[in-house]
Amino acid sequence: MAPWDLSLKDIRTTLVNNCALIVGSMAFDDLELPGGSYQDVVGGSATYASLAACVYAKVRTVAVVGDDFPTAWLDRFVTRGIDITGIEKCSGKTFRWHGKYATDLSSRTTLATELNVFADFDPVLPDSYRDSSHVLLGNIHPELQLRVLEQVRQPQFVAADTMNYWIEGERPKLEKVLARIHTLLINDEEVRLLANDHNIARAARRIRSMGPKALIVKRGDAGALLFDETGTFFCPALPLDSELDPTGAGDTFAGALLGQLTADGSPEPRRLRAAIRGASAAASFCVEGVGPEHLVDMSRELVDRRGDEIARLSQC
Amino acid sequence: MAPWDLSLKDIRTTLVNNCALIVGSMAFDDLELPGGSYQDVVGGSATYASLAACVYAKVRTVAVVGDDFPTAWLDRFVTRGIDITGIEKCSGKTFRWHGKYATDLSSRTTLATELNVFADFDPVLPDSYRDSSHVLLGNIHPELQLRVLEQVRQPQFVAADTMNYWIEGERPKLEKVLARIHTLLINDEEVRLLANDHNIARAARRIRSMGPKALIVKRGDAGALLFDETGTFFCPALPLDSELDPTGAGDTFAGALLGQLTADGSPEPRRLRAAIRGASAAASFCVEGVGPEHLVDMSRELVDRRGDEIARLSQC
Numbered sequence: 001m002a003p004w005d006l007s008l009k010d011i012r013t014t015l016v017n018n019c020a021l022i023v024g025s026m027a028f029d030d031l032e033l034p035g036g037s038y039q040d041v042v043g044g045s046a047t048y049a050s051l052a053a054c055v056y057a058k059v060r061t062v063a064v065v066g067d068d069f070p071t072a073w074l075d076r077f078v079t080r081g082i083d084i085t086g087i088e089k090c091s092g093k094t095f096r097w098h099g100k101y102a103t104d105l106s107s108r109t110t111l112a113t114e115l116n117v118f119a120d121f122d123p124v125l126p127d128s129y130r131d132s133s134h135v136l137l138g139n140i141h142p143e144l145q146l147r148v149l150e151q152v153r154q155p156q157f158v159a160a161d162t163m164n165y166w167i168e169g170e171r172p173k174l175e176k177v178l179a180r181i182h183t184l185l186i187n188d189e190e191v192r193l194l195a196n197d198h199n200i201a202r203a204a205r206r207i208r209s210m211g212p213k214a215l216i217v218k219r220g221d222a223g224a225l226l227f228d229e230t231g232t233f234f235c236p237a238l239p240l241d242s243e244l245d246p247t248g249a250g251d252t253f254a255g256a257l258l259g260q261l262t263a264d265g266s267p268e269p270r271r272l273r274a275a276i277r278g279a280s281a282a283a284s285f286c287v288e289g290v291g292p293e294h295l296v297d298m299s300r301e302l303v304d305r306r307g308d309e310i311a312r313l314s315q316c
Numbered sequence: 317m318a319p320w321d322l323s324l325k326d327i328r329t330t331l332v333n334n335c336a337l338i339v340g341s342m343a344f345d346d347l348e349l350p351g352g353s354y355q356d357v358v359g360g361s362a363t364y365a366s367l368a369a370c371v372y373a374k375v376r377t378v379a380v381v382g383d384d385f386p387t388a389w390l391d392r393f394v395t396r397g398i399d400i401t402g403i404e405k406c407s408g409k410t411f412r413w414h415g416k417y418a419t420d421l422s423s424r425t426t427l428a429t430e431l432n433v434f435a436d437f438d439p440v441l442p443d444s445y446r447d448s449s450h451v452l453l454g455n456i457h458p459e460l461q462l463r464v465l466e467q468v469r470q471p472q473f474v475a476a477d478t479m480n481y482w483i484e485g486e487r488p489k490l491e492k493v494l495a496r497i498h499t500l501l502i503n504d505e506e507v508r509l510l511a512n513d514h515n516i517a518r519a520a521r522r523i524r525s526m527g528p529k530a531l532i533v534k535r536g537d538a539g540a541l542l543f544d545e546t547g548t549f550f551c552p553a554l555p556l557d558s559e560l561d562p563t564g565a566g567d568t569f570a571g572a573l574l575g576q577l578t579a580d581g582s583p584e585p586r587r588l589r590a591a592i593r594g595a596s597a598a599a600s601f602c603v604e605g606v607g608p609e610h611l612v613d614m615s616r617e618l619v620d621r622r623g624d625e626i627a628r629l630s631q632c
Contacts, residue, residue: 198420
């Protein structure tokens with residue numbers, strides 16, 4: 001059953017038990033930023049998304065780390081109310097990414113990727129996770145995204161991320177994912193590649209015909225576009241004078257989006273628009289710190305206030 | 317006297333005589349677009365800006381053309397109510413630009429530029445132009461922009477465009493221009509170069525300290541940002557499924573902006589925000605045609621309707 005098919009009674013009974021399930025990577029990042037170089041920064045899509053989502057809702061995380069992953073960080077998750085039962089600790093090293101950003105932060109180059117324990121990631125959901133109401137499938141192999149979906153009993157809402165690598169190399173599997181999700185969150189290059197059309201508006205129609213009711217196009221500091229049954233919605237990014245590190249901004253956006261929808265439980269499709277503003281606000285906090293440092297103590301009040309600021313940005 | 321210093325009486329008396337003065341280039345463009353190649357397309361900043369501004373206000377154009385420039389086009393200007401007294405016809409060839417766009421229209425390469433009669437452009441304003449209330453200084457040598465300003469008696473509002481070439485090569489002259497204008501309209505790369513700061517928010521503060529009360533950052537299909545005394549305003553670009561040719565979109569934006577402010581005569585700085593929406597709407601028509609073909613019969617009603625559509629884009 002999709003959320004827009006729920007009756008008011010359904011909503012009342014399910015809302016109490018709404019829970020966000022987040023699947024993705026946990027990593028060490030080595031970041032070469034215009035402001036300096038940083039080693040062993042805890043990162044990964046599940047890290048950013050979970051920290052953002054927990055501001056709004058109960059969060060359950062599924063990921064894999066090596067035995068070098070600091071317990072202090074898992075404790076930090078627990079302190080934020082994140083359920084870490086599904087974070088598997090394997091013998092070996094944690095996934096590592098090494099990237100260098102351009103001076104204006106507008107592009108980045110991957111210098112090295114070490115998959116390590118992430119190479120054999122096979123997400124198995126703890127029993128306690130199977131009744132999750134809202135699901136975020138981070139950017140992992142579409143086969144694994146499908147395997148996660150099979151383990152969730154009756155999700156009300158499923159969002160997914162993906163990337164060029166899967167679009168080009170695993171299209172049939174990815175199409176199966178697309179047929180089963182509500183919202184796809186990708187950037188404009190990925191939109192063009194997936195639809196094989198350089199025009200975003202046409203590409204969005206094509207992608208929505210593959211399954212997702214909603215497509216969110218992430219454009220970094222150029223904001224986010226939503227294409228869904230309500231039409232087109234544009235949310236600007238807040239112009240910041242203190243960007244430090246864009247790493248994880250997209251995952252923060254996705255996590256905050258899922259968290260809001262989980263807490264909200266509204267079947268109203270227009271609710272997605274307000275959630276996109278909150279997601280953009282959360283992402284703006286993310287880029288103001290190195291790694292997820294600004295997410296670990298991000299408060300709902302702060303994000304809401306910044307969301308209002310974003311709303312005012314496009315008011316005459 | 318700046319428009320925001322005008323009393324209501326002043327406005328009533330001046331409004332009737334408000335007139336937009338537009339200075340810039342007129343050209344033949346050879347366009348290599350993803351949809352095909354087009355030769356001898358009439359273009360240039362003054363062409364696009366004048367055609368957009370005349371939808372709203374009385375327009376006076378200053379430019380230079382060669383004796384190869386089609387009279388039919390000048391007649392078209394006259395039909396639209398544009399005063400062409402200031403368009404000088406010189407013996408020789410009209411300015412020509414040859415450019416090629418990327419498949420996704422996001423970038424372009426200049427293949428050839430022939431300045432021709434534009435090389436000796438020395439804008440002399442007809443006497444009848446000197447009482448113009450609103451001025452748009454197109455992207456020409458800052459020295460010429462200054463010379464135009466000296467010939468206008470008491471402009472209420474002056475906007476200017478410029479480019480990398482002048483920012484790098486004619487900074488002292490350009491700074492004199494900046495000290496005398498109300499609004500600067502440039503793209504994000506030019507903002508970064510002019511302020512020597514990759515961060516747009518900081519760069520905007522720096523540029524506004526050089527003189528302009530308002531800075532409008534043109535970002536193409538990523539919209540436009542305004543930084544002024546009222547704060548920050550963001551206007552999205554309408555996602556189109558029928559972009560053909562981005563040539564002149566920025567000049568159309570600038571012309572429509574000037575036209576609205578001229579017609580409006582309001583001293584209220586927030587009025588600039590609404591004018592930016594109208595400007596974005598006009599620019600969206602421009603890119604749907606090759607060259608200025610969609611501007612020659614653009615109606616106020618159509619632009620207004622599209623402006624409303626743009627306003628709805630960011631509504632929750």
